[in-house]
Amino acid sequence: MLRFLLRKEFKQIFRNKTLLPMIFAMPIIQLFILPLAADYEMKDISVAIIDHDHSVYSQKLTSKIAASGYFNITAYPKSFNDAFEFIENDKVDLILEIPLNFEQELIVVKGQKLFIAVNAINGVKASLGVAYLNRIIADFNTNVRLQCIHPERFNIVPTIRVTSSNWFNPVMNYRYFMVPGILVLLISLVATYMCALNTIREKEMGTIEQINVTPIKRTLFILGKLIPFWVIGLLVFSFGLFIVARFIYGIVPVGSIILLFGYLSVYLIAMLGLGLLISTYCETQQQVMFITFFFMMVFILMSGIFTSIESMPAWAYIIAKCSPVTYFIDVIRMVILKGSGLGDIQYHFLMMLGFAILFNLWAILNYKKTM
């Protein structure tokens, strides 16, 4: 019997000349473009320097900042008020004010202060900017000291040298990190929506009644809905991974492809189950759309793809852990970038199996042939 249901679903899907291209094209096009835009890296922080001093030292400091690679000096306003206007218009992120007689007082009084003001709406960007600037100033400070003090006295100062290295992504390419994540998001959206909408459409059109009055088992009917979209999900994912990620972004998975696809298979079952579950609680496509929108938005924004989930308050962390998307984002990054093996992701695997069983069982129980 399943054979007949599957044949029906595949025919209906492949016959739809507008929907099918959308299912394939939209995720792929987005995968082309979005990772280019998703870049957190703090470079080119634009700075306005108010130099009241115009001395050799203030100029040296300025060129040191310009040469650091983190900053882009976009303006040299005359006063703080002028500079503040730049901040208001988002022309400038950070202001450095060098006071009058900076050089003179540094040498005569042996101490001087600089003023920094930063647009802190994005708190992390602001504090990183200040930290980088402070490091440049401290470096500059050391150089000044080297010139002014005898070297042997300077050596008394104990120094700890910190060397840092970056594993798994030494060139710090942010796209390696974002492409797999965005692929997961797009797959999740397509799978959940397609499955939920397809089912609710039968409900709205009344064709589901004709099915309900037949002796068919509800498990079979649900399987008939799951399998086609499962196959489509696998196809879209393969295309994204082997074509777009491989040839456009040069991402070659370090870990096992089989492990990744094994996990994907379970993940798709879970997400399709969620779609079915939503459709069993709704009566119209509109309702399905809004409820799926709600869940997908919560899942996406709290999945750790854009922000770290460890930094959330404890209750929010628990919510994030209740979303299947969170686990897959984690797994795909671990397997593709770090080469994690089955042993490393066994907890993730168990959780995903749990989701798959929970959602589908719930959907089957809630899908009533009688009312």
Next chain:
Amino acid sequence: MLRDRKTLLILFGLPVIQILLFGFALTNEIKNSKIVICDYSKDDYSRMIIDKFSANGNFVIKESLLNHLQIESSFKKGDVKLAVVFPANFGNDLLHLNQAHVQIIADASDPNTANILTAYATNIIMDYQKTLYENLNLPYHIGTESRMLYNPGLKGAINFVPGVMVLILMLISVMMTSVSIVREKEYGTMEILLVSPVNPFLLIVSKVIPYLFLSLINFTVIVLLSVTLLGVPVNGSLLLLFGVSVLFIITALSLGLLISNIVETQQEAILISLIGLMVPVTIFTGFIFPIENMPDALQYFSNILPSKWYYIFIKSIMIKGLDISSVWREILILTGMTCLFLFISFKKFKNRLL
């Protein structure tokens, strides 16, 4: 429309839950990151630095490793983000040679977190170093004094709440209009209304107005929640905030109208207004990834999204407290977009009638 209570509940309830959830949960700070320590020296100095790490809220020390070869396997398990390695004789070197090494290894599969954590960790070690020579009182010191403008507490909500607000308003408005109008098309009820003597333009307007009100109520609730619960202020003019928000909602509704004119079925409308818009709007509005970081072509692309301009406006009014003279550009652009969307929609609509 108002008769459908389930839908109504969804339309009002879900945005409120979302704004609260995201307002509290989303932050780009990196806190509670798990790290491992590999201390070959085990002396007073290394121990003091380790204590500093465990006292810092950014880090949670997960375990101490005996061997640095174990670092890779702890990274592969996923939750450890950083490793700090003290070589043997760390304290000795510091004491006698005045120079010692610490190695920081970051899991850079997430480059952003790696960067930030490396910076935090370096700061902790540098701070410790400062305490070592503080009593030496060196001359020629350049100090700095920094001010965090608009957000002295460096709260994530100040950045994310306006962004989420824009996202929710935009997506819900577009979805509501496009789907409900296409629904009438699909069921053929549109035809019945069109043959009636009602002016077709009035007809469209009357379809859209309930959604305008609905979105406005949502907006009001979201602003109230932001101010009372999430601590995001409204520093500028409330009147201006509302005025331009009405404009933005109309922009989004007309975009929905435009979509409904292009597609034939609800499924297509949902696909375009959700899968087509959700992730792009999230990314190109600029509240997660700074737009100035994007390649030039994408920076230009971001200009066609109404949400980007509204986000700039919201930040200017709510947080920076600016007045109309600083946001006229955004208002102008949103007005232009609305006119364009409506113009195309009506044109297509008219063609269908003829």
Next chain:
Amino acid sequence: MNEVVIKTDKLTKRFGDFTAVDNITFDVSQSEIFGFLGANGAGKTTAMRMLCGLSTPTSGDAIIAGFDVYNQTENIKKNIGYMSQKFSLYEDLTVIENIHLFGGIYGLDNYQLKNKTDELIEKLGLQGERNKLVASLPLGWKQKLAFSVAILHQPKIVFLDEPTGGVDPITRRQFWKLIYDAANQGITIFVTTHYMDEAEYCNRVSIMVDGKIEALDTPVKLKQMFSAKSMDDVFLRLARKAQRTSD
């Protein structure tokens, strides 16, 4: 007398305080054409959905083809066919594909499927349309196809919910010919309709008013009882008593 295939006893369905179907009791025998009449909102569709196992009764009993409507609905479904008010074949499948789908669901094997399909296509005169999408067929043909698909698996009973709504008189006549053919094969027909001329074609007719069965007999006897000229008069006389407004 033929075997009784539908037997209800005080069957009732309530939604909250609204009693949609109120204590209905009747029997239908094999190969009978049973007309189930009533104004809009009288409770016909609700009653029919209970008999098909789509909806669980609030109280009362019903035995369909020997099975109980409370806990043997899956057995009932094997022995009935159903054609709902909304046209419910898949519009985006072809004629053949729809026949194969429903035949397959009822467990017909490939050989049976092929024979049945050819037979059915020929009987309906759809040879030219076998590979066309159902969406492209005129309504009358869709209805005839839906009926034929509903009796494809030779059910004991077929339930028809306003099968001829919106169809022209000629097609209606053809449709009733199909119904008679089915009844001659021993299939019991349970049909709701709005058209009183169609009521005259039924062996027996029941008229529902406000959830209750107000009259049940052959068309001839009903007309005598109410001394009416046509079934139309009978219906109007009874329906006038209705308290519920339609919808």
